[in-house]
Amino acid sequence: MTLKIAFSKPSPQKTICLGVYEGNKFPLPTQTWDKALKGYLKNSIETSKFKGKLNQSLSLFTPEGGRIFLIGLGKKEDQKEQHWQKIGSSLLTALDASPNGEGTVEIHSLEGSNDAEVAANLAFGALLKSWRFEKYFTKKKPEELFSIKKITFLTPSPETAEKVFKPLSKVVEGVFLTRSLITEPANVITPASLAKITEGLEKDGIKVEVLGDKELKKLGMNAILGVGQGSDKGTKVVIMQWNGGSKNEPPVAFIGKGVTFDSGGISIKPANNMEEMKYDMAGAAVVIGLLKSLALRKAKVNVVGAIGLVENMPSGSAQRPGDVVTSLSGQTIEVINTDAEGRLVLADVLWYTQDRFKPKLMVDLATLTGAIIIALGAERAGLFATDGKLSKELSEAGEKVGELLWSLPMDDAYDKDINSEIADMKNVGARGASSITAAKFLQRFTNNVPWAHLDIAGVTWAQKDLTFCAKGATAFGVRLLTQFLMKNHEK
Numbered sequence: 001m002t003l004k005i006a007f008s009k010p011s012p013q014k015t016i017c018l019g020v021y022e023g024n025k026f027p028l029p030t031q032t033w034d035k036a037l038k039g040y041l042k043n044s045i046e047t048s049k050f051k052g053k054l055n056q057s058l059s060l061f062t063p064e065g066g067r068i069f070l071i072g073l074g075k076k077e078d079q080k081e082q083h084w085q086k087i088g089s090s091l092l093t094a095l096d097a098s099p100n101g102e103g104t105v106e107i108h109s110l111e112g113s114n115d116a117e118v119a120a121n122l123a124f125g126a127l128l129k130s131w132r133f134e135k136y137f138t139k140k141k142p143e144e145l146f147s148i149k150k151i152t153f154l155t156p157s158p159e160t161a162e163k164v165f166k167p168l169s170k171v172v173e174g175v176f177l178t179r180s181l182i183t184e185p186a187n188v189i190t191p192a193s194l195a196k197i198t199e200g201l202e203k204d205g206i207k208v209e210v211l212g213d214k215e216l217k218k219l220g221m222n223a224i225l226g227v228g229q230g231s232d233k234g235t236k237v238v239i240m241q242w243n244g245g246s247k248n249e250p251p252v253a254f255i256g257k258g259v260t261f262d263s264g265g266i267s268i269k270p271a272n273n274m275e276e277m278k279y280d281m282a283g284a285a286v287v288i289g290l291l292k293s294l295a296l297r298k299a300k301v302n303v304v305g306a307i308g309l310v311e312n313m314p315s316g317s318a319q320r321p322g323d324v325v326t327s328l329s330g331q332t333i334e335v336i337n338t339d340a341e342g343r344l345v346l347a348d349v350l351w352y353t354q355d356r357f358k359p360k361l362m363v364d365l366a367t368l369t370g371a372i373i374i375a376l377g378a379e380r381a382g383l384f385a386t387d388g389k390l391s392k393e394l395s396e397a398g399e400k401v402g403e404l405l406w407s408l409p410m411d412d413a414y415d416k417d418i419n420s421e422i423a424d425m426k427n428v429g430a431r432g433a434s435s436i437t438a439a440k441f442l443q444r445f446t447n448n449v450p451w452a453h454l455d456i457a458g459v460t461w462a463q464k465d466l467t468f469c470a471k472g473a474t475a476f477g478v479r480l481l482t483q484f485l486m487k488n489h490e491k
Contacts, residue, residue, distance in 0.1 A: 088125025
């Protein structure tokens with residue numbers, strides 16, 4: 001079910017959601033309602049614990065038989081886009097008690113704020129939070145699924161609010177696509193089926209190329225092929241191009257790890273929680289969702305999305321610890337641990353992308369290391385970059401949308417830890433600083449192109465409800481990279 005969003009001019013309503021500032025100060029619409037109700041709202045609040053703090057809510061029945069939901073707006077000085085989006089996400093929970101599955105919100109005429117932008121960002125936050133994966137329920141659906149089906153935002157300028165909201169809604173489509181792909185089980189999302197899904201983006205104006213085993217072998221992509229040789233699902237590399245910028249402008253490139261299931265291979269993982277490894281393709285899913293949203297927004301920028309799709313399974317034909325492969329770059333890799341496969345996937349795709357497209361910069365995303373979860377938990381993704389300006393721009397974009405990054409060192413001293421005694425390098429170093437040595441491994445395949453690596457292992461799958469999503473797939477990265485492009489590269 002998709003939540004429907006509408007904008008309309010203020011009008012009398014029997015059921016309404018109103019805003020209250022921290023300290024129980026009423027903005028103009030709430031003042032108007034309280035006056036019409038002869039102080040009922042103020043009197044009700046005084047006998048409750050409601051203080052107008054950010055995202056606090058209170059449900060009231062009016063003497064006339066109507067229903068009013070109050071939502072805390074927090075402090076006046078905190079007003080900004082992300083602030084309104086957070087309130088929007090809380091509106092969804094507050095309005096879920098609406099008897100007919102529809103809610104109306106009147107939060108506008110706020111001091112120092114643009115009415116249309118407030119309404120659009122409230123709607124954006126509500127829509128982001130509304131997503132649920134219901135595909136495989138055949139009987140009663142879980143109680144946590146929202147029953148609210150439509151929210152109408154009352155604003156003096158509904159046409160302007162709709163205009164502001166439209167590009168935001170396209171970003172949401174990309175986010176929802178990413179969440180769906182991550183959530184699907186590995187018997188549905190395979191290298192071949194995921195490649196087929198990307199071909200569906202051609203209707204949005206994206207050019208899609210799919211390279212299979214034969215093409216990859218001919219090119220010399222032996223690093224990614226080695227990962228997939230234990231599976232009967234085949235290996236794919238998908239190239240997606242959105243050309244919305246100037247004809248001769250070099251593209252911005254995004255590369256995603258797409259391991260559709262990671263058993264660990266011969267270096268097999270423990271059985272406990274292995275089912276979560278269906279989302280080891282999250283980096284690829286983020287790139288797909290990003291390209292989708294760019295096309296829907298008609299973004300004025302040239303972007304290449306390159307994803308390596310493979311399944312890592314143990315079998316008689318699987319890659320063994322100790323094997324040596326020759327990557328597309330010509331560099332040789334000793335495979336010490338077959339469960340460190342993501343960097344092998346990215347090695348070939350990074351090299352192919354820089355060699356073919358000559359991008360102005362590259363950003364890769366991967367659920368790459370468990371060590372990043374130990375370091376940063378589920379609060380931030382790890383950021384590794386060879387370019388200070390790129391690192392700063394990505395961090396600022398993350399702060400803007402609430403998808404936070406933390407920059408880690410890339411000193412040359414870490415690089416020697418992955419030197420091999422029988423090949424150019426090995427795919428794992430010592431146990432210490434293993435997220436950093438993984439990034440140093442990837443750096444060897446960037447050929448000095450400005451590059452950043454986002455290790456999203458800890459932020460891809462939420463173990464509890466978050467502000468903008470329920471427990472499960474987050475699509476971390478789609479909004480961050482959208483903001484990064486809008487601020488720094490779109491014209």
